Amino acid sequence: MDFKLTDEQNILKDSVTKFVADRYELESRRGYLREENGFSADNWQQFAELGWLSVPFSEELGGFGGSAVDLMVLMEELGKGLVVEPYLATVLLFGGALAEGTNKELKTSVIPEIIEGNVQGALAFHERDSRFCMHDVATTAEKNANGYVLNGQKTVVYNGMAADKFIVSARTSGARRDESGVSLFIVDASSNGLSRAGFTMMDGQRVANVSLSDVSVSNDQLVSDLDDGLAVLNALSNNALVALAAEAQGAMQVLYESTVEYSKTREQFSVPIGSFQVLQHRMVDMFGACELHRSLLYRAVCSVDEDSANRDPVDVAKNLHALKTSVGRAGKQIGAESIQIHGGMGMTDELAVGHYVKRLMMINTCLGDADYHQRCFAALANA
Amino acid sequence: MDTNFSAEDLAFRQQVEQFYDDNFDDDLVSRLLDRRQFRDAIIEWQQRLFRQGWVAPGWPEEYGGTGWTLTQKFIFEDVRASKGAPDVIPFGLIMVGPVIYTFGNDEQKERFLPRILNSEDWWCQGYSEPGAGSDLAALQTKAERDGDDYVVNGAKIWTTYAQYADWIFCLVRTSNEGKKQEGISFLLIDMKSPGITVNPIPTIDGVHSLNEVQFDNVRVPAANLIGEENKGWTYAKALLQHERTSIAGVGDSKKKLATIREQAGREQSNGAPMIEDPMFSARLAGIEIDLMALEYLELRSLASAADGKGPGTESSLLKLRGTEIRQALDELHMDLAGYYAGTELGEQLASELGHDFADRARNSYMYGRAATIFGGSNEVQRNITAKYVLGL
Numbered sequence: 128m129d130f131k132l133t134d135e136q137n138i139l140k141d142s143v144t145k146f147v148a149d150r151y152e153l154e155s156r157r158g159y160l161r162e163e164n165g166f167s168a169d170n171w172q173q174f175a176e177l178g179w180l181s182v183p184f185s186e187e188l189g190g191f192g193g194s195a196v197d198l199m200v201l202m203e204e205l206g207k208g209l210v211v212e213p214y215l216a217t218v219l220l221f222g223g224a225l226a227e228g229t230n231k232e233l234k235t236s237v238i239p240e241i242i243e244g245n246v247q248g249a250l251a252f253h254e255r256d257s258r259f260c261m262h263d264v265a266t267t268a269e270k271n272a273n274g275y276v277l278n279g280q281k282t283v284v285y286n287g288m289a290a291d292k293f294i295v296s297a298r299t300s301g302a303r304r305d306e307s308g309v310s311l312f313i314v315d316a317s318s319n320g321l322s323r324a325g326f327t328m329m330d331g332q333r334v335a336n337v338s339l340s341d342v343s344v345s346n347d348q349l350v351s352d353l354d355d356g357l358a359v360l361n362a363l364s365n366n367a368l369v370a371l372a373a374e375a376q377g378a379m380q381v382l383y384e385s386t387v388e389y390s391k392t393r394e395q396f397s398v399p400i401g402s403f404q405v406l407q408h409r410m411v412d413m414f415g416a417c418e419l420h421r422s423l424l425y426r427a428v429c430s431v432d433e434d435s436a437n438r439d440p441v442d443v444a445k446n447l448h449a450l451k452t453s454v455g456r457a458g459k460q461i462g463a464e465s466i467q468i469h470g471g472m473g474m475t476d477e478l479a480v481g482h483y484v485k486r487l488m489m490i491n492t493c494l495g496d497a498d499y500h501q502r503c504f505a506a507l508a509n510a
Numbered sequence: 511m512d513t514n515f516s517a518e519d520l521a522f523r524q525q526v527e528q529f530y531d532d533n534f535d536d537d538l539v540s541r542l543l544d545r546r547q548f549r550d551a552i553i554e555w556q557q558r559l560f561r562q563g564w565v566a567p568g569w570p571e572e573y574g575g576t577g578w579t580l581t582q583k584f585i586f587e588d589v590r591a592s593k594g595a596p597d598v599i600p601f602g603l604i605m606v607g608p609v610i611y612t613f614g615n616d617e618q619k620e621r622f623l624p625r626i627l628n629s630e631d632w633w634c635q636g637y638s639e640p641g642a643g644s645d646l647a648a649l650q651t652k653a654e655r656d657g658d659d660y661v662v663n664g665a666k667i668w669t670t671y672a673q674y675a676d677w678i679f680c681l682v683r684t685s686n687e688g689k690k691q692e693g694i695s696f697l698l699i700d701m702k703s704p705g706i707t708v709n710p711i712p713t714i715d716g717v718h719s720l721n722e723v724q725f726d727n728v729r730v731p732a733a734n735l736i737g738e739e740n741k742g743w744t745y746a747k748a749l750l751q752h753e754r755t756s757i758a759g760v761g762d763s764k765k766k767l768a769t770i771r772e773q774a775g776r777e778q779s780n781g782a783p784m785i786e787d788p789m790f791s792a793r794l795a796g797i798e799i800d801l802m803a804l805e806y807l808e809l810r811s812l813a814s815a816a817d818g819k820g821p822g823t824e825s826s827l828l829k830l831r832g833t834e835i836r837q838a839l840d841e842l843h844m845d846l847a848g849y850y851a852g853t854e855l856g857e858q859l860a861s862e863l864g865h866d867f868a869d870r871a872r873n874s875y876m877y878g879r880a881a882t883i884f885g886g887s888n889e890v891q892r893n894i895t896a897k898y899v900l901g902l
Contacts, residue, residue, distance in 0.1 A: 128513050128581055130813050196511045387900050407896035408889070414900060415827050422806035423799075429513045437514070449799040505795035509771070509785050 147208030164289035165333035166212045175244030188238045195431040199373040206377025216286030221248025223363030224294045228350040249290035251281035259495040268297035274345040287335025288325040311350040330486040375454045382465040383413045416457040448504035455497025458487035526589045556629040580816045591761025602626040602633035606679040613737040636666040636680035653682035662728040672721035696742035698734040715876035758832035826891040833881040840875040
């Protein structure tokens with residue numbers, strides 16, 4: 128039993144910390160968000176040069192072969208910096224679908240391009256009425272002589288405006304909510320029949336609604352086994368959930384620490400407000416929520432990284448559901464308390480507090496919110 | 511970063527489980543649950559642990575400890591809880607024993623430690639007073655030097671199992687000079703001394719465990735003073751650290767949660783088991799997630815202690831969350847019992863009532879209210895954390 132980082136992990140952590148210190152003043156971040164796609168292309172090239180884009184991919188695909196702990200280290204520091212580059216969307220969702228998929232040609236051709244920083248991708252898996260159920264898919268893929276024809280609407284596609292390529296979930300058989308019958312296809316953004324409309328979320332990220340109207344794809348654009356796309360989506364969520372929870376950990380840590388600092392300097396009634404017991408107890412609970420979330424994070428990454436011989440898939444799934452539940456619950460508690468204890472200043476756009484809170488709220492809704500994961504957890508625990 | 515147990519650790523777990531299978535038998539369990547037989551039964555259980563050499567894992571080996579690693583201690587505690595076995599009565603083995611071997615003289619060690627280890631002496635704790643609860647240092651029970659004795663006058667309160675005790679360890683005031691913490695001494699007092707009166711305090715759980723202990727000109731040999739006069743507060747603070755490291759109660763809460771889940775699969779509501787009730791199921795899941803977090807907080811604390819960094823900042827948090835989770839489970843257990851939850855069986859049997867866990871759920875809920883009060887109330891824990899961790 129050991130909760131220490133290796134030397135390599137400490138080097139990775141230091142390199143992200145340095146990047147954040149150099150490039151992520153709040154004003155710089157505002158600048159990146161004003162760029163066309165809502166992030167900095169320069170930063171993305173830095174990610175590539177520093178090797179971060181290769182972390183989750185296997186060595187045979189040119190990746191770093193990183194563990195869940197490696198990914199956690201990287202994402203926690205990005206979370207502290209409130210970094211806006213689409214690591215989750217391109218590397219973990221789009222790249223994750225390729226890596227977990229079964230199409231070897233696509234893996235060897237596209238993943239190296241991701242690692243080089245040459246490709247932006249997006250996973251188009253939300254629909255208007257699907258909420259968090261990844262096999263509730265109304266978009267259709269009809270077989271024809273040359274391959275498939277895609278029709279449907281994909282919504283709130285993360286990084287959907289910058290994406291050069293999409294991976295789209297579409298129904299190849301079965302009824303709309305069947306677990307079987309979902310397949311994943313890779314589609315160029317420039318394909319005939321594909322159109323997109325962009326909008327901006329509260330955390331500044333750019334997303335798209337993507338419309339597919341008779342988009343033709345060939346058989347070799349199939350990313351998953353036919354009808355078995357759900358297995359790929361479930362598999363890629365392991366890494367993505369760890370990443371989101373680690374990013375949230377970084378944001379919570381910054382909020383908790385900056386709130387305590389603020390309470391030591393802000394004076395009312397001629398004393399620092401941090402001397403008031405009612406505020407002290409609330410900040411102790413923020414500290415507690417932060418430490419307990421970290422405990423679930425360590426629990427989850429240790430179980431994901433367990434040797435395959437000892438790895439218990441139900442245990443891993445429970446740990447991940449518990450973790451994502453905590454992302455929502457602890458994130459909202461810490462976020463709301465941070466604003467409250469900062470008082471009027473917490474309401475201003477000028478301070479970083481509100482921006483961290485908004486990012487935490489978006490992380491909660493990504494890949495299932497707290498209620499969704501608590502329900503999934505209960506189903507597994509009671510089984 | 512990993513949480514793998516070594517092959518030696520896994521073998522150790524098997525050894526401990528085997529011991530429980532051989533020694534924690536049904537007859538003992540039923541006597542432990544019977545209030546009238548509890549005292550003798552718990553002493554018998556502690557003596558079985560003593561004969562195995564496992565009654566004081568926290569003590570240094572030279573005084574009768576086990577020499578286990580922190581991981582082994584964690585495993586031992588985890589198995590104990592999973593078997594539903596009670597913790598040892600803490601006052602001798604967990605509380606005063608460490609004070610005696612750390613701050614006592616050789617004569618005191620020889621006199622008291624063996625009788626604590628083999629459970630010949632039952633100890634109780636004389637800290638709180640009617641006027642000194644969370645503000646413990648305000649205590650007023652006086653010990654005045656008179657020749658080779660101290661003469662003790664005053665009253666202690668909330669004294670658990672004083673009615674069984676042979677000895678009481680007390681914080682007493684030996685000086686009114688300077689800060690109130692600096693005039694306190696640590697004194698060991700024979701409960702058979704003339705002038706001691708034990709008054710029962712009936713509590714809301716319907717059980718007699720708490721007492722008030724009055725001291726009326728009680729003569730105590732000065733040889734029973736631990737360490738130096740007026741340094742008792744320092745010794746007591748060191749003891750509180752011991753009290754707090756295991757206070758998260760993770761193992762016991764895991765056991766209770768598993769019991770509730772099993773019972774909820776049997777309790778019926780509207781023709782279906784309660785575990786299928788969405789509200790009940792969501793609450794149970796929420797508590798289990800909190801408990802999973804607490805378990806890893808404890809493991810992190812153990813790992814950091816093993817690195818020589820001390821349990822440190824997390825220990826108040828372990829107490830805070832551990833007791834909150836325990837109370838949430840008690841509340842859920844009461845709710846699971848429905849309208850049976852109020853039952854006080856007294857001399858009657860659960861089989862006569864027709865419900866097997868309601869009485870115990872009620873008892874645990876009512877007694878469990880104390881969890882956020884004793885050992886430094888949760889409000890005091892938050893004050894401590896605000897001061898020492900947040901720097902406020």
